[in-house]
Amino acid sequence: GSVVADFEVKDMIGKGGFGQVYVASHVSSEKEKVALKYIIKHRQDRYLNIDGHSRPMLAEVAIMLRLMKAPQCPNIIRLHDWIENESDCTLILEYPESCQTLDRYITDTLDMNENKARRLMRQLVQAVRFCVERGVFHGDIHARNILVTTPRLELKLIDFGCAWPVTRMPFYSWKYQGARCYTPPEILRHPKFFPSMANIWAIGILLYEIMHGRLPFYDRQSIMVGDLHLNPTLSSACQDLISKCLIRNPVRRILLHQVEEHQWFNATSPNAV
Ligand code: ADP
Ligand code: MG
Numbered sequence: 001g002s003v004v005a006d007f008e009v010k011d012m013i014g015k016g017g018f019g020q021v022y023v024a025s026h027v028s029s030e031k032e033k034v035a036l037k038y039i040i041k042h043r044q045d046r047y048l049n050i051d052g053h054s055r056p057m058l059a060e061v062a063i064m065l066r067l068m069k070a071p072q073c074p075n076i077i078r079l080h081d082w083i084e085n086e087s088d089c090t091l092i093l094e095y096p097e098s099c100q101t102l103d104r105y106i107t108d109t110l111d112m113n114e115n116k117a118r119r120l121m122r123q124l125v126q127a128v129r130f131c132v133e134r135g136v137f138h139g140d141i142h143a144r145n146i147l148v149t150t151p152r153l154e155l156k157l158i159d160f161g162c163a164w165p166v167t168r169m170p171f172y173s174w175k176y177q178g179a180r181c182y183t184p185p186e187i188l189r190h191p192k193f194f195p196s197m198a199n200i201w202a203i204g205i206l207l208y209e210i211m212h213g214r215l216p217f218y219d220r221q222s223i224m225v226g227d228l229h230l231n232p233t234l235s236s237a238c239q240d241l242i243s244k245c246l247i248r249n250p251v252r253r254i255l256l257h258q259v260e261e262h263q264w265f266n267a268t269s270p271n272a273v
């Protein structure tokens with residue numbers, strides 16, 4: 001393959017609307033693998049002048065730099081560096097050993113149970129907590145934006161392409177652009193609704209997806225008014241947590257600290273399915 005800044009580019013591992021992600025290895029050290037996320041610049045790209053940088057930066061980079069400041073979070077993918085010119089930008093990202101996206105992991109795991117789900121969800125909640133503490137709203141939490149390593153089940157949140165600094169959100173013409181099946185009702189109704197509770201909805205969708213192997217809602221209509229069909233063999237704590245994350249009224253939805261303190265996370269002997 002070609003060489004980008006000391007990295008030999010290997011397989012394509014992801015393809016988005018405006019770029020690709022490749023796995024690459026460091027030429028001189030020969031072993032360290034990285035992911036190269038190649039982004040073609042567009043006129044509608046967002047630039048942010050935050051955190052005292054000398055110039056506005058591509059929002060995805062600016063946000064990730066804020067998250068990379070020590071102390072770091074092991075559940076957020078690391079940005080090692082980036083290469084930018086007028087037409088494109090390549091992010092040099094951590095490539096976790098033996099990882100796959102969460103959607104693949106869910107499909108491939110035939111012996112899913114609440115213990116595994118709890119291990120993953122704890123780490124996801126930690127990643128979201130870390131973002132909140134750094135004033136970052138991810139804005140696109142879904143199963144393809146999460147990596148899971150096997151067999152250790154380490155979770156890494158990726159793709160800050162829809163993220164915002166929370167202090168700027170009300171002042172920009174902000175529009176939520178997260179994946180449709182993970183978008184809460186209040187944002188479908190008002191795309192500029194202050195989206196702070198959208199993360200919790202997405203956490204509920206993900207826990208549902210992990211435990212059922214499918215999504216609870218596939219279209220706008222069912223997100224707005226559809227019944228939530230929970231597997232009755234799930235522990236009552238698990239059903240309770242999913243239901244409370246998926247409360248349609250964002251004002252009544254469970255808060256992040258209540259998710260963290262929810263009894264499901266403390267269950268010692270869950271009725272594993
Ligand atoms: P997009 O903004 O186009 O959705 P993502 O950052 O989500 O781009 O990357 C697209 C896909 O590439 C992901 O769903 C994942 O499969 C893969 N990918 C992205 N970053 C990494 C990484 N650091 N390590 C491994 N795979 C990655
Ligand atoms: Mg993505």
Ligand code: MG
Binds near residue numbers: 140159161
């Ligand atoms: Mg993206």
